[in-house]
Amino acid sequence: DIQMTQSPSSLSASVGDRVTITCQASQDISNYLNWYQQKPGKAPKLLIYDASNLETGVPSRFSGSGSGTDFTFTISSLQPEDIATYYCQQYDNQLTFGGGTKVEIK
C-alpha cells in the first residue's frame, strides 16, 4: 500500500500570508496526485489534479508542484475563505488520502 504523509497537520497564518503544505508518498507515484479542499460540514472539492494542474474555476492563488515522492501545495496569499482542511490523494496504486492539513487564520 502507498502511504501519504502530509505536514503540517495544522497551521495558523495571517490573511495575505503564503501557505505551504507538503505531501510525501511512500514510493514513487510520478505525478498521480490530487489536492482537495474540505470546509466544515461539506464534501471535499478538487483544487489541483496531476500534481500541478489547476481545476477550472479555482483561484490562481492555489498551486501545486512536485513529482515522484515529494509534493507541495501552496496558497500564495491566504484569504479568509481559504479556511479549510486540505488533503492530498494519490491514484498511482489504488487510492490513498493524506492525513489532512487544517488551515486557520491567525
Place this chain on the structure above:
Amino acid sequence: QLQLQESGPGLVKPSETLSLTCTVSGGSISSSSYYWGWIRQPPGKGLEWIGSIYYSGSTYYNPSLKSRVTISVDTSKNQFSLKLSSVTAADTAVYYCARWLLPKNYFDYWGQGTLVTVSS
C-alpha cells in the same frame, strides 16, 4: 447538473451490515468516462477511500477493508450501493459517494455525505 445522494440507515448495530445507496441524478451512471466511489470520514478525522465500481460491475477495493466490503451497481435505477459487514464502532463515519472522472483521474462530484453511527 449532476447530483449524488446517499441514503440508508443512520444507525447500525455492532456486528451487523451497513448498507448505503447512492442515487445519481442529472447524468447517467452507464458511461465509460467514470468510476463511482465510496469514501468515508470518521468524526474529526481524515478521508478514507473504501472502493470504486465501473458501470459494468468491475470493482476495486481498499485492501484494508476488502474482506468486509461489497460495492454493486444498478444501472436501471442509476444507483450504486455499499455493503460493509461486521461493523464496529470504528466504522462510525460520514460516508460519501462520489464520481471519479476518467481519464483525468479525480473525484469531481460528491454527495453531501451521510453519518452512519455504529452503536447498540
